[in-house]
Amino acid sequence: EHLEATEPDMCCYARKGQEAWVAKYAPHGVRVEPDRVMQIVMGDHHKLDLFINYGGKPVRPWVTMWFDVASRCPVGWTTSIQANGETISLAMAHMMTPKSRKLVDTETGEIREELLEVGGVPETLYIDNGEDYKSRFKKGTASKEFAMSAEALDVCTILGSKVIFATPYRPQAKAHVERFFGTLTGQLTREMPGWCGSKPEERPAGYDEKKLCTQGKLLTLEEVAERVDHWILNVYLE
Numbered sequence: 152e153h154l155e156a157t158e159p160d161m162c163c164y165a166r167k168g169q170e171a172w173v174a175k176y177a178p179h180g181v182r183v184e185p186d187r188v189m190q191i192v193m194g195d196h197h198k199l200d201l202f203i204n205y206g207g208k209p210v211r212p213w214v215t216m217w218f219d220v221a222s223r224c225p226v227g228w229t230t231s232i233q234a235n236g237e238t239i240s241l242a243m244a245h246m247m248t249p250k251s252r253k254l255v256d257t258e259t260g261e262i263r264e265e266l267l268e269v270g271g272v273p274e275t276l277y278i279d280n281g282e283d284y285k286s287r288f289k290k291g292t293a294s295k296e297f298a299m300s301a302e303a304l305d306v307c308t309i310l311g312s313k314v315i316f317a318t319p320y321r322p323q324a325k326a327h328v329e330r331f332f333g334t335l336t337g338q339l340t341r342e343m344p345g346w347c348g349s350k351p352e353e354r355p356a357g358y359d360e361k362k363l364c365t366q367g368k369l370l371t372l373e374e375v376a377e378r379v380d381h382w383i384l385n386v387y388l389e
Contacts (some may be wrong), residue, residue, distance in 0.1 A: 185221040189271050191337040192226060192246070193218045193328040194235035200336060201345040202360040204369040205232055209360035211347075212375055214335070215242045217273075218328040225331065225383050226270040230376035240303045246270045252384040267388060275313045277325070339382045345369045 154162050160176040193359045194217050194369045202209040202337060213234035217227035227246025231238045307314060317324040340346060348354040361367050369380075 164206070188219055189226070190274045191220040191277055192215070193220060193274040194239065194242070194276060195325055195328045195332075196238075197332040198234075199340050199375070200349045201340055201343055201375075202346055202347055202363065202369055203268060203345060203375055204364050204367070204371055207364070208365040209345075212372055213238070214332075214379060215239055216328060216331070217242055217246045217276075218331055220327050223331075224269055228381050230382065232370065232372060243303065247272060250384065252388075261387075267384065268279060269311070269388065270275065273308050273312050275315060276307070277315050278318060280336075296298050314362075321388065331360045334387070335379075335382070338386070339378065343370065343378065361365070 160172060163175060164172040196213075197216065198237055199212050200216060201211065203212055204213075210232060213231050213310045214228050215231065215238040216225055218224070227236050227242045227248075229241040229245060231241075245250070246268060250267045250269050253267050254268060255262050286362045290363050306312075336349065341379070344361070345368070346355070347358060347360065
């Protein structure tokens with residue numbers, strides 16, 4: 152009881168381990184905010200808290216995201232069944248591709264496209280320390296996977312984009328994109344068919360993803376991708 156009152160951090164480390172101690176008690180550095188957009192772009196994966204119908208089987212899809220720190224805007228993304236090196240490159244290509252959204256004139260009903268000034272060439276890519284990111288960007292390996300991903304590395308080299316790896320097992324290192332994923336969950340994923348909750352206690356009573364899949368009540372990957380695109384372009388970036 153004395154130690155709990157006087158040395159709670161030491162008790163946490165001894166009982167729950169280093170990861171719990173780091174999350175609750177370790178000192179965290181303060182990030183200097185970038186001066187301009189696309190100066191620092193964070194990359195990360197996020198597994199959506201819902202099941203979809205993929206080939207007649209219920210699976211949980213992923214979103215691979217590039218997120219601009221200065222503007223707090225998503226600048227490149229892709230939705231997939233499995234997040235990997237390929238989805239990283241696809242999202243990076245999307246980051247440097249012009250984006251637009253369709254708007255409907257309330258008076259005439261005419262549909263027009265509005266070009267969004269989102270994305271571009273990144274100055275610095277601040278990315279996850281996962282093996283899939285390393286395989287796409289890290290030098291010094293002659294593996295087949297590295298050879299297949301030479302295009303992504305060449306693009307960064309040609310464009311002069313610097314690559315920095317985040318500290319492993321430190322979610323706060325990518326706090327900006329993690330908060331965005333929380334917003335995505337609260338405003339979009341939670342309201343979609345197939346929502347399964349991010350925690351066991353959040354799962355709807357009697358939830359059975361296999362039964363929902365058989366009954367045709369789950370979305371497809373294409374439908375989820377369309378909803379993610381629409382929410383980002385028409386709601387989040389509004």
